[in-house]
Amino acid sequence: MSGIRIDAIEKRFGAARALEQLTLDVEDGEFLALLGPSGCGKTTLLRIIAGLETQTSGRIFIGGRDVSALPPRERGLAMVFQNYAVFPHMTVYENVAFGLRMKGATAAEVNKQVERAAGLLHIEPYLERYPAKLSGGQRQRVAVARALAVQPAVLLMDEPLSNLDALLRLEMRSELKSVLNSSGTTTVYVTHDQTEAMGLADRIAVMHQGVIEQIDRPQALYERPATRFVGGFVGSPPMNFIDMPVKAGLARLGDFTNPVSTGRDTITAGIRAEDIAVVERGGLPFDVMVCEPLGATLLLTGRVAGQLARVAVRPDAVVAPGDRLNLEPSPGRIVWIDPANGKAIGQAA
Amino acid sequence: MSEATVSIRLRRVMFWSGVAMLCAWVLVPIYLIALGAFGGRAGVFRWPKNLLPWDSGLAAMQAFLAVEGVWTAAVNGALVACLTMLFSLLLGAPAGYALARYRFAGQDAFRMLVVLTRAFPLAILALPLTVTFIRTGLYDTPLGVALVHTALALPFTALVSSSLFMGIPRELEEAAWIFGCTGLQAFRKIVLPLALPGLAAAAIFSFVISWNEVFAASVLTVRNRTLTAYLLTVLAESPLHFRFAGGFLLILPSVIFIFAVRKYLFAMWGIANR
Numbered sequence: 351m352s353g354i355r356i357d358a359i360e361k362r363f364g365a366a367r368a369l370e371q372l373t374l375d376v377e378d379g380e381f382l383a384l385l386g387p388s389g390c391g392k393t394t395l396l397r398i399i400a401g402l403e404t405q406t407s408g409r410i411f412i413g414g415r416d417v418s419a420l421p422p423r424e425r426g427l428a429m430v431f432q433n434y435a436v437f438p439h440m441t442v443y444e445n446v447a448f449g450l451r452m453k454g455a456t457a458a459e460v461n462k463q464v465e466r467a468a469g470l471l472h473i474e475p476y477l478e479r480y481p482a483k484l485s486g487g488q489r490q491r492v493a494v495a496r497a498l499a500v501q502p503a504v505l506l507m508d509e510p511l512s513n514l515d516a517l518l519r520l521e522m523r524s525e526l527k528s529v530l531n532s533s534g535t536t537t538v539y540v541t542h543d544q545t546e547a548m549g550l551a552d553r554i555a556v557m558h559q560g561v562i563e564q565i566d567r568p569q570a571l572y573e574r575p576a577t578r579f580v581g582g583f584v585g586s587p588p589m590n591f592i593d594m595p596v597k598a599g600l601a602r603l604g605d606f607t608n609p610v611s612t613g614r615d616t617i618t619a620g621i622r623a624e625d626i627a628v629v630e631r632g633g634l635p636f637d638v639m640v641c642e643p644l645g646a647t648l649l650l651t652g653r654v655a656g657q658l659a660r661v662a663v664r665p666d667a668v669v670a671p672g673d674r675l676n677l678e679p680s681p682g683r684i685v686w687i688d689p690a691n692g693k694a695i696g697q698a699a
Numbered sequence: 700m701s702e703a704t705v706s707i708r709l710r711r712v713m714f715w716s717g718v719a720m721l722c723a724w725v726l727v728p729i730y731l732i733a734l735g736a737f738g739g740r741a742g743v744f745r746w747p748k749n750l751l752p753w754d755s756g757l758a759a760m761q762a763f764l765a766v767e768g769v770w771t772a773a774v775n776g777a778l779v780a781c782l783t784m785l786f787s788l789l790l791g792a793p794a795g796y797a798l799a800r801y802r803f804a805g806q807d808a809f810r811m812l813v814v815l816t817r818a819f820p821l822a823i824l825a826l827p828l829t830v831t832f833i834r835t836g837l838y839d840t841p842l843g844v845a846l847v848h849t850a851l852a853l854p855f856t857a858l859v860s861s862s863l864f865m866g867i868p869r870e871l872e873e874a875a876w877i878f879g880c881t882g883l884q885a886f887r888k889i890v891l892p893l894a895l896p897g898l899a900a901a902a903i904f905s906f907v908i909s910w911n912e913v914f915a916a917s918v919l920t921v922r923n924r925t926l927t928a929y930l931l932t933v934l935a936e937s938p939l940h941f942r943f944a945g946g947f948l949l950i951l952p953s954v955i956f957i958f959a960v961r962k963y964l965f966a967m968w969g970i971a972n973r
């Protein structure tokens with residue numbers, strides 16, 4: 351049992367607030383991704399869970415045990431640091447073995463675990479080298495191997511794959527996922543790469559300026575963002591946001607109308623680029639500015655009533671900049687957002 | 700010959716002449732002192748100088764070493780220097796660690812204060828210090844001199860070790876904590892090995908500071924003189940070649956010491972040590 355419970359954690363650095371009343375539950379064995387832009391407090395939260403930073407207020411439970419005041423070594427977790435923190439005066443082997451040695455594991459056990467972890471991360475050829483003679487990506491893998499070697503119940507990872515090339519990252523990602531899955535390790539994985547979060551996580555927590563905007567399964571997060579920020583941050587291209595005037599419970603723009611329930615006189619429609627069909631007539635008028643063939647789709651960038659929008663159409667569609675298209679969003683997939691507070695309307699929370 | 704090879708050649712010539720100059724800067728004075736020390740009474744005044752300093756052999760040196768009290772003074776000086784090294788490291792390194800790792804109110808002022816202690820003229824302190832030392836029984840003991848020398852060397856060790864510890868990323872220690880170390884274990888297993896070369900260098904410098912210091916050593920001792928203080932009093936009226944022999948003996952320990960730990964010094968300066 352090693353779920354993590356974060357209870358109303360707040361962290362201030364002087365006057366600046368890095369985390370605001372943050373509450374979060376990570377279930378035993380779950381893989382949770384912390385996703386958010388640079389400076390939103392991901393590392394700070396991770397460091398508080400690890401006990402490297404003291405929270406201003408709030409409590410942390412790991413496996414039901416209040417660890418708020420315990421030093422890092424007594425919290426029973428392992429961590430991969432954003433800047434690796436590989437020990438420069440030890441060989442790769444000794445680095446990976448460090449946690450096991452501290453636990454007093456037998457030589458045979460150390461050897462076995464080091465070899466397993468090194469194999470997983472493809473660093474066997476470097477085991478006798480010193481970190482100074484490794485590339486950034488190799489060092490990063492040493493840092494991950496060092497954390498995996500101790501077979502922790504809770505694993506905290508701060509952008510552990512950020513320095514790998516695209517191909518290796520994809521491979522490492524799937525290996526990490528299968529290893530952590532089979533060992534049932536509770537994982538908190540920090541990243542600002544949303545495809546990584548989508549691919550790896552059981553659930554994603556999207557952070558923004560020290561608060562969690564939404565926690566949900568990747569697909570739900572993608573389809574039903576709770577706020578405008580989430581819609582714009584998750585998914586590539588980001589969600590389109592089109593403001594529409596509302597009259598008598600009906601949002602209307604061009605020939606497109608849709609009943610909405612709002613007291614305001616404008617509403618923002620959040621629409622994914624691929625949830626839009628091109629129709630003969632009616633719908634939203636769309637002036638094409640740029641066409642980008644992406645292989646699987648053709649991505650059009652243009653304007654709807656002066657507002658920037660992106661539409662994904664079939665790759666063989668014949669469109670040129672300057673064309674005017676008529677767009678019909680599929681009504682069921684539109685996320686209606688209150689423009690005043692950026693929150694989605696009528697969504698079961 | 701292309702322009703590139705010319706410029707490479709030029710650079711090589713400049714490099715080696717730079718090396719030669721630096722070597723000469725250090726070695727020529729030592730060489731001249733050695734000439735004086737081993738050249739005997741006549742050698743000191745002879746011109747042109749002999750290239751090899753051995754013409755009167757070790758006579759002057761032996762004569763000098765036979766002077767009463769030189770050996771005890773040398774042993775005293777070494778003892779004081781070692782004590783200074785020990786104290787300034789034991790006190791300075793933790794101070795440096797605190798300056799590097801913890802934020803506390805008045806930190807910058809403290810840092811400034813550490814340097815300011817060097818600005819305090821020792822001459823003003825001499826009388827009260829002597830009185831105090833006589834009262835406490837520290838007067839004329841190696842320990843007493845070592846304490847004053849520690850005060851002189853401490854700002855240096857504290858500041859050098861603080862910049863040393865600052866250069867060791869805090870995350871390395873944090874990683875050690877995560878993987879099961881207590882604060883002390885993390886310090887011993889991670890910080891100390893990484894800081895050792897620099898600490899060794901700082902220790903040697905405090906040794907040298909103490910070994911060369913003459914004022915406090917002269918004022919605070921009567922019979923248990925350090926070599927520097929002893930030479931100052933005894934050799935003032937000695938023949939020149941004796942003084943050279945004394946000077947040579949003074950230089951020797953520093954040179955040997957630095958040679959012995961050159962590996963660490965090189966490591967501190969980022970030069971590969973294999």
Ligand SMILES: Nc1ncnc2c1ncn2[C@@H]1O[C@H](COP(=O)(O)OP(=O)(O)OP(=O)(O)O)[C@@H](O)[C@H]1O
Nearest residue numbers: 363368386387388389390391392393394395432542
């Ligand atoms: N030691 C500190 N002192 C003062 N402010 C800090 C400190 N550490 C972090 N902060 C501030 O707290 C905020 C959150 O920082 P944090 O490192 O958690 O961001 P992050 O989400 O990890 O960003 P990135 O993706 O760039 O790593 C930032 O605004 C940062 O400036």
Ligand SMILES: [Mg+2]
Nearest residue numbers: 392393394432
């Ligand atoms: Mg970070």
